[in-house]
Amino acid sequence: MNALLAADLPYWVQSLLRVLGGLVAVLLPAGTIVYLFLFKMMSFMQSRLGPMEAGPYGSMQLFAEVGKWLQKEDITPARADRTIFKIAPLVVLASTFLLVAVVPFGPDAWFTNFEAGVFYMLAVSSVSVLGILIAGWSSANKYSLLGGLRAAGQLIAYELPMVLAVIGVIIQAGTMNLQGIVVAQNGGEIFGWNGLGNPYILTQFTGFIIFMIAVQAELTQTPFDMPIAESELVSGYMTEYSGFRFLTFFIAEFATAGVFSLIASVLFLGGWGVPFAWFDWKSIDDISDWMNVVGPLIMFTKMMVLAFIIMWVRFSYPRFREDQLQRFAWKVLIPISLVNIMITAILKVAF
Amino acid sequence: MTSTESLIDRRQLAYIASQAADARLNVELETEGMTLNIGPQHPATHGTLRIIAHLDGEQVVWAEPSCGYMHRGYEKLTEVRTYPQVTSLVNRIDWLGSFANEVPFILAAEKLMGIEAPPRAQWIRTILFELSRIANVSLFLGDLGVQLGAVTPVFMAFRDREHVLNLIEATTGGRFHPNFDRIGGLKDDLPAGFIDETRAVMKTLRNFCTEMEDLLFGNEIFQSRTRGIGVIPKDIAMQYGLSGANLRASGVDWDLRRDQSLPMAWDKVDWKVWTHPDGDSFARCWIRLQEVRESTLIVDQLLNNIPSGPVMAKVPRIIKVPEGEAWVSTENPLGEMGYYVVSKGDLGPFRTKIRSASFNNISIVPWILKGVYVPDIITILASLYFILGDIDR
Numbered sequence: 144m145n146a147l148l149a150a151d152l153p154y155w156v157q158s159l160l161r162v163l164g165g166l167v168a169v170l171l172p173a174g175t176i177v178y179l180f181l182f183k184m185m186s187f188m189q190s191r192l193g194p195m196e197a198g199p200y201g202s203m204q205l206f207a208e209v210g211k212w213l214q215k216e217d218i219t220p221a222r223a224d225r226t227i228f229k230i231a232p233l234v235v236l237a238s239t240f241l242l243v244a245v246v247p248f249g250p251d252a253w254f255t256n257f258e259a260g261v262f263y264m265l266a267v268s269s270v271s272v273l274g275i276l277i278a279g280w281s282s283a284n285k286y287s288l289l290g291g292l293r294a295a296g297q298l299i300a301y302e303l304p305m306v307l308a309v310i311g312v313i314i315q316a317g318t319m320n321l322q323g324i325v326v327a328q329n330g331g332e333i334f335g336w337n338g339l340g341n342p343y344i345l346t347q348f349t350g351f352i353i354f355m356i357a358v359q360a361e362l363t364q365t366p367f368d369m370p371i372a373e374s375e376l377v378s379g380y381m382t383e384y385s386g387f388r389f390l391t392f393f394i395a396e397f398a399t400a401g402v403f404s405l406i407a408s409v410l411f412l413g414g415w416g417v418p419f420a421w422f423d424w425k426s427i428d429d430i431s432d433w434m435n436v437v438g439p440l441i442m443f444t445k446m447m448v449l450a451f452i453i454m455w456v457r458f459s460y461p462r463f464r465e466d467q468l469q470r471f472a473w474k475v476l477i478p479i480s481l482v483n484i485m486i487t488a489i490l491k492v493a494f
Numbered sequence: 495m496t497s498t499e500s501l502i503d504r505r506q507l508a509y510i511a512s513q514a515a516d517a518r519l520n521v522e523l524e525t526e527g528m529t530l531n532i533g534p535q536h537p538a539t540h541g542t543l544r545i546i547a548h549l550d551g552e553q554v555v556w557a558e559p560s561c562g563y564m565h566r567g568y569e570k571l572t573e574v575r576t577y578p579q580v581t582s583l584v585n586r587i588d589w590l591g592s593f594a595n596e597v598p599f600i601l602a603a604e605k606l607m608g609i610e611a612p613p614r615a616q617w618i619r620t621i622l623f624e625l626s627r628i629a630n631v632s633l634f635l636g637d638l639g640v641q642l643g644a645v646t647p648v649f650m651a652f653r654d655r656e657h658v659l660n661l662i663e664a665t666t667g668g669r670f671h672p673n674f675d676r677i678g679g680l681k682d683d684l685p686a687g688f689i690d691e692t693r694a695v696m697k698t699l700r701n702f703c704t705e706m707e708d709l710l711f712g713n714e715i716f717q718s719r720t721r722g723i724g725v726i727p728k729d730i731a732m733q734y735g736l737s738g739a740n741l742r743a744s745g746v747d748w749d750l751r752r753d754q755s756l757p758m759a760w761d762k763v764d765w766k767v768w769t770h771p772d773g774d775s776f777a778r779c780w781i782r783l784q785e786v787r788e789s790t791l792i793v794d795q796l797l798n799n800i801p802s803g804p805v806m807a808k809v810p811r812i813i814k815v816p817e818g819e820a821w822v823s824t825e826n827p828l829g830e831m832g833y834y835v836v837s838k839g840d841l842g843p844f845r846t847k848i849r850s851a852s853f854n855n856i857s858i859v860p861w862i863l864k865g866v867y868v869p870d871i872i873t874i875l876a877s878l879y880f881i882l883g884d885i886d887r
Contacts, residue, residue, distance in 0.1 A: 461643045464870070465552065
């Protein structure tokens with residue numbers, strides 16, 4: 144991939160390749176496997192078997208459902224704002240595509256190597272709010288409108304704790320480059336002991352918890368699924384969508400869960416790396432080439448663990464009310480993350 | 495009593511003040527409210543209830559239930575059926591606890607005819623009555639989770655309720671519509687192995703209750719969603735004619751199983767009527783949970799000493815009920831359900847008035863939904879627990 148990108152291609156071709164590479168290499172497999180794994184897992188949690196008919200143990204279920212949705216009629220409500228209505232799902236999906244572009248999968252396996260990777264990641268993840276808001280607004284449906292407004296309020300409220308939680312990591316790593324953060328974790332040490340490196344889940348545990356809560360809210364998963372709220376708003380901003388466009392929302396939901404798990408594993412679990420002390424690597428240049436193959440597998444394992452946690456919470460909790468959620472974000476999460484930043488900064492200077 | 499009155503006064507004053515403030519705001523900003531139709535087709539309405547809610551943002555200004563979308567005219571239909579045929583109609587009123595619907599009607603007819611079912615039939619009636627209560631309310635406990643956004647409890651409810659339905663099916667031949675009760679007794683005796691199996695199932699159900707307490711009722715989000723939401727003070731609950739768990743959750747110690755003498759077996763066993771002082775949504779849900787557990791204990795005790803003997807009294811082949819009027823009500827899963835049967839000495843009733851619990855229970859909706867948020871509408875409706883068949887009959 145890198146050799147290809149290093150070749151003399153126009154900038155737009157490079158960008159296109161990066162995004163398509165993300166789609167083909169990461170999002171499709173991640174989406175499929177996350178979807179199947181989670182549906183089976185959720186079924187066992189709920190004492191049932193889950194999909195069993197399509198393929199062995201229902202492993203082809205996603206393809207069956209995609210096929211079903213593609214056959215359905217693409218309905219636009221008569222009073223809807225047609226253009227915006229049709230764009231909205233794509234905006235949501237685009238945010239997922241853009242997110243995956245900065246995630247490093249190995250020492251050389253990345254799509255882009257931004258210096259301000261964390262900044263970029265936080266910025267593009269909020270693009271999905273826009274998609275949800277315009278989907279709610281343009282549907283010409285009162286339930287959708289309520290859902291869209293709730294989504295906007297919620298996603299903006301949770302953007303802040305997420306940013307603040309990540310700042311602790313940035314302070315510790317001393318870089319905003321995601322690759323740099325991975326290297327800093329695996330090459331790091333905790334009080335002189337480097338057997339595990341320094342995965343920030345240990346030193347930034349508060350930050351990790353806040354980040355995961357914010358991710359849960361960002362993904363509009365239960366306990367923060369008020370914008371969707373099947374039992375109140377009948378799926379909120381998605382109510383009027385059918386066929387392919389609903390499929391887009393649906394895939395974006397699972398793919399974004401996967402991508403946020405990837406990002407959380409990069410920020411807090413050491414990403415693709417193994418502790419450098421195990422192989423006597425000193426810097427990123429020493430790392431053997433086989434890490435480009437093993438690294439993505441390690442990432443994938445971590446992603447599954449985190450996605451499991453996200454879905455575990457989703458299937459065991461009831462949902463908050465909108466005002467309770469705002470109170471939780473502003474009165475609990477933000478003060479805690481500010482204190483976390485302060486303590487991290489003090490300790491960083493002290494050690 | 496004074497404390498609740500002043501509470502209501504304060505509540506009304508606050509409401510009037512907020513309305514006045516809104517009116518001023520509306521003049522200045524020219525905002526207008528939005529009328530949201532919750533239902534007739536909405537997942538939270540258990541069928542086809544329609545709530546017309548006038549919203550200001552997410553706050554309800556006023557709300558009104560509109561029912562009748564599923565009216566099936568059972569009161570009128572009973573006039574053209576014979577007495578034994580009526581049970582198959584009234585089965586379908588509260589379709590989750592069907593057997594309990596048959597009992598008050600049969601009791602009313604028996605009262606008019608002056609006969610009484612043999613003790614064994616009374617015992618089995620009571621057991622089936624409590625089984626249908628368990629089948630009904632355990633589904634409520636699962637559904638409550640869905641209404642509040644937790645999807646897992648409903649699967650547990652369906653899993654364990656299945657055992658109860660199997661018991662009902664083994665006895666009556668019907669899972670949902672048993673049509674088993676007869677004037678003067680029951681259609682059949684219990685099947686072989688019923689007692690042992692029921693004991694095992696009751697144990698499962700008690701485990702299910704504990705599981706629900708752990709998974710749902712102990713959850714902090716659940717508590718913050720239900721505690722203090724939709725408070726019904728004691729006197730308001732009585733004024734609106736609430737019954738069943740909704741009334742007991744407001745602190746009224748009133749249970750028709752205990753408070754009246756019917757030819758049933760409840761007075762033969764030792765059990766407790768649960769009440770809760772709070773009157774909020776949590777109290778209503780909690781009371782129901784306790785009642786499921788209490789019902790399993792009632793069934794367990796009844797199984798210990800079922801009397802032997804026939805299950806059918808001597809009744810004529812063609813049943814003609816003598817002229818007269820009778821009112822019998824029982825404590826059904828949803829609340830008080832009663833039948834006022836008027837007989838002119840024919841094969842069928844001249845007129846039947848059905849008092850179903852849910853119809854009265856949702857009459858409080860306009861009062862209770864004032865000023866709450868949209869998510870709380872769902873919580874309150876779920877905790878009031880109505881079944882559409884029971885509202886529209």
